[in-house]
Amino acid sequence: MTAQHIYLYSASSAVRDRAAVRRAVRRLQALGHSVELDPSAFATRMRFAGDDETRLAAIHRAAASGADIALITRGGYGLSRLLADIRYPLIAKAIDRGTVFLGYSDFTALQCAVLAKTGRVTWSGPAAADDFGGEGEPDDIMQACFDDLVSGQGEGTGWRLPAREAREKAWSAAGTLWGGNLAMVTSLAGTPWMPQVKGGILFLEDVAEHPYRIERMLTQLLHGGILARQKAIVLGQFTHWRPVPNDNGYKLQTVVDWLRAQLPRVPVFTGLPFGHVPTKVCLPVGSKVTLAVEGRDAFLLWGHAH
Template sequence: MSHIYIYSPSSAVRDKAAFRRGVARLKQLGHQVEVDEAALASHMRFAGDDATRLAAIGRAAASGADVALISRGGYGLTRILPDVPFKRLAKAVERGTRFVGLSDFTALQCALLATTGAVTWAGPALGEDFGTEDTPDDIMEACFDDLLCGQGEGSGWQLPKSDLPDLLARRKGSDTEAPELQVRNALLWGGNLTVLCSLLGTPWMPSVKGGVLFLEDVNEHPYRIERQLTQLLHAGVLNQQKAVVLGSFNRYQLTAHDKGFKLQTVITWLRSQTRTPVLTGLPFGHLPTKVLLPMGQRVELMVKGRDALIFWG
């Protein structure tokens, strides 16, 4: 049995039924679930005013829980980053608390990595993943269980066929028996593309060279995704990485005005602009099937054929 602390550092919880289902689901799995006193607070669009959410983050750090799990993402962390107690969070990580979340949580993860080097986990949120009306995704739950048991060593997935021409072109003339891509001792970092771009030029943006950068987003049209990737490209971030790994970009609507411009258009263009290999298909983002990724951990990345593996064990 693990001790899981639920708190709300970003947007207010609107779907309280999903919140209750998520808590009940974790309890059914045998965990001790502690809910922060302000987890269901509401102030405008936020889960309480800034002071309330900062206090909740502090209580999560002091909880001694095995996992501190966000209730949901949304928006709200970037505005309070100057007052987040990063040293206390890093101490909590040293004591064994694993901070887990995604989406807006990227802001806190990046800032904690930039200021202390502490490792957090990109993974599920309570309502969206454990509180779904359907049965929570088996892969997501298995990855979460691996985290709790300390057994997680890596995440593998199958690349789409559209990734292969670029990979094969990059290894032209090399040993045909070698992996299409092999990266060693690279720092894994990233998260939500929009949030990450909002940190450029601030003290909360990690300065990572030779890393593996993973990205996802939701409700963003491909042209907006391209605009933000262009920002990372022109800021020099992408060319400093050993690989860029794209997860899910979903819940957007194409229009007749696009005239064939789509997400694959963005990916093809990006590959023509950067020397860094760009992989896709990572099962991570705002979708039921998601792996957990150690943000700030040194990893190995290997691609053989269409099989890709990020390994940190």
């Protein structure tokens, strides 16, 4: 694996576990990478990683750093407040030079905005504190996907579908891969930062959202015409929610079944190893991909997306 220059910056919530970020730095350095920590990475103002101007400046420093990888320290909340003031040409120039912007969760807002404003590819994948900075060792699959990304070797990913989603005949579709955190995607509907993707492959995940809230957000995307314009919807992991007594059997699978009934012409697949979970793959947001399904085996293929 080729050593990379990795720039860590904070654009959303404040880093509460500085030790985790420092562990991430050490682990990335142990892999041979050069790691640069943004000067405001540990800034704090209320729940944010510094005030809006501080976090905006951090994003722009990451873009100007010349780094191979611009990696968020963590997600949380905060990027939505910055979208109108981000210098998108600066980010586009950095991507054209070879900088890979990488993250997930709140980072979805920036990814969607970059796609909408510049058409450039960013990557959904790990964050420093959550994925490289835990007290235990990083997840093997996450680490392998990250290594493929930084070495430029990754050409796709695959996973096993639930038995109920198996296809007797091989199926495939090609389109622009986009999406990320469901709450963030939904929050951008009707704004200039919502990508206008038709015929795409939309992937979604979320955390700490009860299934009825997931359904409510999907309903907004449905009634806005966004879901019906896609060639397929791929659901990742929806975690850290609790059932309540008045659910009366209503669960996440209920939502999936309901969604399929609303979209008879758009296949909905589940089980993508991506979300607020240790095992997560890296996905090129804005890249042309092929989604292929054979039996229970699903594949997202993109070749060398950067």
